[in-house]
Amino acid sequence: MLDVSNIETHYGNIQALKGISIEVPKGDMVSVLGANGSGKSTLLRTIVGLIGPSRGAIRFEGKNIHGMKPHKVVRLGISLVPENRELFPDLTVHENLLMGAFTRSGKVGPKEIEEIFRYFPILEERRRQQARTLSGGEQQMLAIARALMSKPRLLLLDEPSLGLAPLMVEEIYRIIRMILTQGTTILLVEQNANLALSVARFGYVFENGRVSVFGPSEELLQNEHVKQAYLGK
Amino acid sequence: MGMLSGIIQQIIFGAVMGCLYALVAMCMVLIYRGTGILNFAQGEIVVFGAFVAYTLCVTLHWPYWLVFLASFAVCWLLGMVMDFLVFRRVVHKPHLNSLMVCVAVGMIIRNATGQIWTFDDLRMPPPFSDTVFQLPFGLVLSPLFLGIIVISLAIMLVFYLFLNRTKVGLSIRATSQNMTGAQLMGVPINSVYALCWAISSAIGSIAGILTAPLFVLNVGMFLVILKAIVAAVLGGIISLPGALMGGLLLGILENVIGTYSPSWIRHIFVWVVLLTVIIAMPQGLWGLITRRKD
DSSP states (O other): OEEEEEEEEEETTEEEEEEEEEEEOTTOEEEEEEOTTSSHHHHHHHHTTSSOOSEEEEEETTEEOTTOOHHHHHHHTEEEEOTTOOOOTTSBHHHHHHHHTTTSOSOOOHHHHHHHHHHOHHHHHTTTSBGGGSOHHHHHHHHHHHHHTTOOSEEEEEOTTTTOOHHHHHHHHHHHHHHHHTTOEEEEEOSOHHHHHHHOSEEEEEETTEEEEEEEHHHHHHOHHHIIIIIOO | OOHHHHHHHHHHHHHHHHHHHHHHHHHHHHHHHHHSOOOTTHHHHHHHHHHHHHIIIIISOOOHHHHHHHHHHHHHHHHHHHHHHTGGGGTTSOHHHHHHHHHHHHHHHHHHHHHHSOSSOBOOOOSSOOOOEEOGGGOEEOHHHHHHHHHHHHHHHHHHHHHHHSHHHHHHHHHHHOHHHHHHTTOOHHHHHHHHHHHHHHHHHHHHHHHGGGSOBSGGGHHHHHTHHHHHHHHTSSOHHHHHHHHHHHHHHHHHHHHTSOHHHHHHHHHHHHHHHHHHOTTHHHHHHHOOOO
16 A cells, blocks of 8 residues: 655755665554654655655555655545644644544534544543643544544554553554554554554564564564564563 | 813724724734744735725726725735745744845835835825714714724624634634644645735735825835734734734824824834833733733
8 A cells, every 4th residue: 555665865964764665555554663763753754745755766555655745645545643743732622623624625524523532532522622731642632533534544653652651552552453443554653662563463673764674563573683672571 | 072072082093093903913913823924014015005006096996895806806916926936935934034034025015116106195085985974972983984993893803704714714723833733634834825925915905995095195104004013912913802902902092192192202102012012011912811821
């Protein structure tokens, strides 16, 4: 479904991605692991067009989306839940969700919002509140819920567990699994390797802008290097 | 006329000017929230719009309703062109850059206006009669004053509803709060910026048409309009209700204080208000009322 081949991305003079290739099969969940600054977030930002890649190709369902503007990438069915959430702080929860459906023509029916609230019951209680007033976990839920409003076929998640309490992390991952079983393809970036490899079928390990190891999650869980560096065993 | 009705009369006159300040302040708030630019060229845009209306009205004898529409359209285009050529390149850049750009754009528009038309004074015919009629308690009002108040308030109301009740309005608010977030939702942010400039210039032209008959029409009128920046800051620079309150308060205070004190006070009063607000109350009136601490 998503085919990234050999992309290089620069921030000014610093090269953040040094020839990354990954593949995300339809209906599957793929995780990207790695330390801070290894290029994980940069990969996602490059895919959605927030940063232009210097070299390489990005194909989504066979179509080259390399260098496409972010607002056009969304229309193809790719939605990013960014690391810092990028919510609209002074808009209400409800308005944030409406913004999630911006690319879709026609009105957003109350049914659809109800459906989203079934995944995220806490958001229903908060629907008239400004996004700024939510707790960290609620904000993360809102960010995911908002991304789902565009009905993406590919969901990109950037460290959804970051800074959240363990119970909240569990809740978020329960929802992520639900989204996956509904048929949405997911590319997950996560520092918590145990967590990521327990839900995703494939994993890629990034080191300094390159892929150091990749394969099915079970294999990565057995890999000595991955165990030592990322699983703390 | 008694002292009290005298003051009330000055409040009414002040409210007329206050509505115009509020209208222009609203344009500045829109641009500031949307693009992070404090538009010091707004005064020149307003004056340009008034000159366009002068030609259509006096030279071409178009009916006034058509003059309003045509000036609105011309300034809408001017806004889009300015955005495309200049302003979109300084969106959310350091204030110094955008400030200099605004000063330069203002100078260019001011001189272009003078070259195209004249640097001399013109007499703009009022869209409504400026003959006063009597109200109870010895007060007076003219159709022109009434028209200015009604049109200004109506535009502000329509604009407020547009921002808060439509999908495009929602996307403008979203973009002003989080540019990256808006892009990720599929908002073409460059179009949003163009729209903000178009709207603020077009509404500015209406303010120009309404202001010119109160004074003489010349390129120096931008100085009158520029006082709207004080109204915007007084209101807290980020809120539309704040801009309305700031505009009305400024217009009324300026008029009342100007009437009962020497003229030099009237001239510096507005700018003293600006300094006072920035030093003592940087969050503005709206900030004081809503008490948002962030």
